[in-house]
Amino acid sequence: MTLSAVTDRLLDTLAAYPGTEDAASLTLPPEAYTDPGLYEIEKETIFKHEWLLIGRANDIPDPGDWFTFQVLDEPLLIVRGTDGEIRALSNICRHRYMPIALDEKGLAKRFVCAYHGWVYGTDGRLVAAPLMEGSLAFEKESCKLPEHRLEVWQGFIFVNLDDNTPPLAPQLHEADAMLENCLTSAPLGQIEWFS
Ligand code: FES
Known part of the structure; x- marks a missing residue:
């Protein structure tokens, strides 16, 4: 899967969350809800393998x-x-x-x-x-x-x-x-x- 620069950046941001000092107060970046690349990853890794109501x-x-x-x-x-x-x-x-x-x-x-x-x-x-x-x-x-x-x-x-x-x-x-x-x-x- 070829990811866009936006998706790469978003994944880097999310990967850094666990090490952030005040991680509990962080929310997802806006692109997490709109980025097509992340959606493709979610489809491949989650929705194609999970039970869906x-x-x-x-x-x-x-x-x-x-x-x-x-x-x-x-x-x-x-x-x-x-x-x-x-x-x-x-x-x-x-x-x-x-x-x-x-x-x-x-x-x-x-x-x-x-x-x-x-x-x-x-x-x-x-x-x-x-x-x-x-x-x-x-x-x-x-x-x-x-x-x-x-x-x-x-x-x-x-x-x-x-x-x-x-x-x-x-x-x-x-x-x-x-x-x-x-x-x-x-x-x-x-x-x-x-x-
Ligand atoms: S497509 Fe020919 S019968 Fe359904």
């Missing part, structure tokens, strides 16, 4: 309920399958990379790509591929939307783009006891937060 399970209570969400550059289709499981599927068709779900949310038994009509189940499996019947090399059964890691903790939906980071729930087990009487089953936008 994207919604509430009660936002999609019924089989077939779904919503779309973008994590970094990754368009996701969050869907509760007919088996009741919530999955984080890629929202990009395996055929010619068209977005599959075009709205913010909805209810569907199947997802039909608007471009050439490929049909996916709520678990991401390809169930129909019109005009591909004549292709001997094409195996519909081996085609599926990529699925990202997803955990539901206390009704909150988290996703992680990294297949190798530790699971979320063990990291939060101490918070379970503290929060179990505070959390409601309300959708995220309706929760009242108290400070």
